[in-house]
Amino acid sequence: MTSIMQSETQPQLTDASTALGVAIINSKAPFSSNAGKDALDVALLFGSFEQKVSLFFQGDGVYQLIANQDGSLLAIKDYLKTFSAFEFYDIEDVYVCQQSLIERQLSKTFHIDNVQVLTNKAFAVALSKHKHVLRF
Amino acid sequence: MNTLAVVVTTPPYSHLTITALTYVEAALVAGIDVVGVFFYQDGAMHANKDISIASDEYQSIAHWQQLHQQYKLPLHVCITAAEKRGVVMGSIDNEIVNEAFTVSGLGELVELATKASRLVQF
Numbered sequence: 001m002t003s004i005m006q007s008e009t010q011p012q013l014t015d016a017s018t019a020l021g022v023a024i025i026n027s028k029a030p031f032s033s034n035a036g037k038d039a040l041d042v043a044l045l046f047g048s049f050e051q052k053v054s055l056f057f058q059g060d061g062v063y064q065l066i067a068n069q070d071g072s073l074l075a076i077k078d079y080l081k082t083f084s085a086f087e088f089y090d091i092e093d094v095y096v097c098q099q100s101l102i103e104r105q106l107s108k109t110f111h112i113d114n115v116q117v118l119t120n121k122a123f124a125v126a127l128s129k130h131k132h133v134l135r136f
Numbered sequence: 137m138n139t140l141a142v143v144v145t146t147p148p149y150s151h152l153t154i155t156a157l158t159y160v161e162a163a164l165v166a167g168i169d170v171v172g173v174f175f176y177q178d179g180a181m182h183a184n185k186d187i188s189i190a191s192d193e194y195q196s197i198a199h200w201q202q203l204h205q206q207y208k209l210p211l212h213v214c215i216t217a218a219e220k221r222g223v224v225m226g227s228i229d230n231e232i233v234n235e236a237f238t239v240s241g242l243g244e245l246v247e248l249a250t251k252a253s254r255l256v257q258f
Binding site: 022038042051131132133 | 217241249
């Protein structure tokens with residue numbers, strides 16, 4: 001978190017050729033499509049192959065992180081509970097777009113721990129530290 | 137050496153697929169090493185050999201096949217995404233998977249991402 005705060009005052013985009021790992025952007029709400037689950041499957045696979053993977057939540061994707069929701073009430077497999085297994089797959093970096101939370105009047109109560117809420121600029125800087133980006 | 141991997145998530149009838157094909161073909165023509173194309177989500181429908189698109193519309197599956205033959209371009213389809221969409225491996229008589237495609241797991245996507253200096257998603 002410290003490094004993120006520092007780079008926020010002095011934004012430094014990373015050259016893609018020196019960046020590492022994969023960033024996965026979640027941009028869709030959790031229950032209207034399978035996108036969140038598809039993204040999760042990719043993230044866990046990269047994690048199990050010991051590749052560095054970071055998760056980014058932006059736009060309606062931030063709804064995936066809100067506490068006390070259960071897809072099984074809608075007969076949808078509750079993939080969100082797997083989020084609490086991230087550390088088991090060495091997925092340590094979970095970033096949330098602050099602007100997206102504000103636009104949706106969402107509080108910062110997430111159903112998983114160790115989530116970092118970033119400003120637009122810090123979000124972009126964090127993204128640029130990755131070699132590859134996938135968006136779902 | 138620039139190496140490229142491509143992820144296709146759009147179905148064969150999507151106009152976005154045409155963009156993906158044009159992009160991949162341009163890369164191949166430019167001599168860029170395209171290590172493979174990974175078909176995920178609705179992109180997995182490309183591997184269904186029974187799909188028939190009206191002859192006056194863009195033939196995306198035929199184009200992927202042509203790139204596969206001409207450039208030995210590896211085409212990987214995610215098995216979970218494919219089976220969910222009815223694209224399953226059968227016996228010789230009822231084979232649904234287009235032979236230009238290799239049925240792979242998500243591990244193949246990890247492999248491609250590791251090999252490639254650039255990963256582009258459509």
